[in-house]
Amino acid sequence: MKTLLITSIYSKxxxxxxxxxxxxxxxxxxxxxxxxxxxxxKVVCFTSEQxxxxxxxxxxxxxxxxxxxxxxxxxxxxxxxxYDLIQANKDVELVKTxxxxxxxxxxxxxxxRLIEDRHDYDRMYWIDAGLSHxxxxxxxxxxxxxxxxxFLINLFTPELLARWNDSSKEEIIMFSKNNEDRYFWSQTIPxxxxxxxxxxxxxxxxxxxGTTKAYDDLTDRFEELLLSLLDKEEELYHEELILSCMAVxxxxxxxxxxxxxxxxxxxxxxxxxxxxxxxxxxx
Numbered sequence: 001m002k003t004l005l006i007t008s009i010y011s012k013x014x015x016x017x018x019x020x021x022x023x024x025x026x027x028x029x030x031x032x033x034x035x036x037x038x039x040x041x042k043v044v045c046f047t048s049e050q051x052x053x054x055x056x057x058x059x060x061x062x063x064x065x066x067x068x069x070x071x072x073x074x075x076x077x078x079x080x081x082x083y084d085l086i087q088a089n090k091d092v093e094l095v096k097t098x099x100x101x102x103x104x105x106x107x108x109x110x111x112x113r114l115i116e117d118r119h120d121y122d123r124m125y126w127i128d129a130g131l132s133h134x135x136x137x138x139x140x141x142x143x144x145x146x147x148x149x150x151f152l153i154n155l156f157t158p159e160l161l162a163r164w165n166d167s168s169k170e171e172i173i174m175f176s177k178n179n180e181d182r183y184f185w186s187q188t189i190p191x192x193x194x195x196x197x198x199x200x201x202x203x204x205x206x207x208x209x210g211t212t213k214a215y216d217d218l219t220d221r222f223e224e225l226l227l228s229l230l231d232k233e234e235e236l237y238h239e240e241l242i243l244s245c246m247a248v249x250x251x252x253x254x255x256x257x258x259x260x261x262x263x264x265x266x267x268x269x270x271x272x273x274x275x276x277x278x279x280x281x282x283x
């Protein structure tokens with residue numbers, strides 16, 4: 001089955017008016033290198049003009065990654081879809097102190113439209129370049145004895161990608177975290193955007209996708225709700241909150257991979273919880 005992965009690496013946004021995580025350059029590179037072990041047909045990674053030379057040198061020369069497998073595309077985030085509307089709602093000084101970039105969050109959907117041959121693929125997924133890291137996976141699944149082992153997780157295999165492909169029939173597959181009681185993680189977008197309000201699940205933006213048609217339809221639905229929020233609200237909402245609402249409003253469009261918590265918590269060890277942890281979805 002021909003599978004396309006879309007991702008991005010912008011590791012120099014901390015402290016700028018775009019917002020982004022600090023000191024993530026090596027994290028993103030090693031994690032993406034490990035994600036390639038799932039053996040997709042093609043990976044398209046969007047990045048900045050500033051970072052392109054180093055990324056190409058590291059992946060193509062140092063790590064000997066085939067250019068036919070991994071393609072880098074330069075994209076200027078200041079030219080992202082609906083940039084002016086985003087700016088109208090943005091508290092720039094606050095964003096400079098935060099580690100999430102709304103432009104990247106929203107472009108997770110719109111970047112797909114720039115891949116002209118996307119319909120040549122059977123499946124298409126967004127995956128965060130930094131998804132493979134030790135904060136989400138126990139030590140027993142890490143490979144090697146050097147510091148980069150924290151990003152080399154042995155659960156990223158061709159079998160994993162095959163399971164995603166098998167699970168994404170006509171629906172979009174997404175990760176969905178328990179958002180109730182002790183597992184509460186996040187608030188939501190305003191209740192008025194829900195057909196019937198339900199905050200029990202929190203969809204995360206680390207991976208989602210399915211058939212290319214389903215992905216196109218997802219992008220259209222996301223854009224419709226995003227534009228309504230940008231027009232009516234004074235806050236910029238994370239893509240995860242928008243996806244969470246979408247999953248409630250049209251549940252038939254999604255196949256949710258459900259988990260309760262990110263990792264086992266020492267403070268709950270005596271509670272004998274029979275919970276599903278994030279890494280369980282990869283086994």
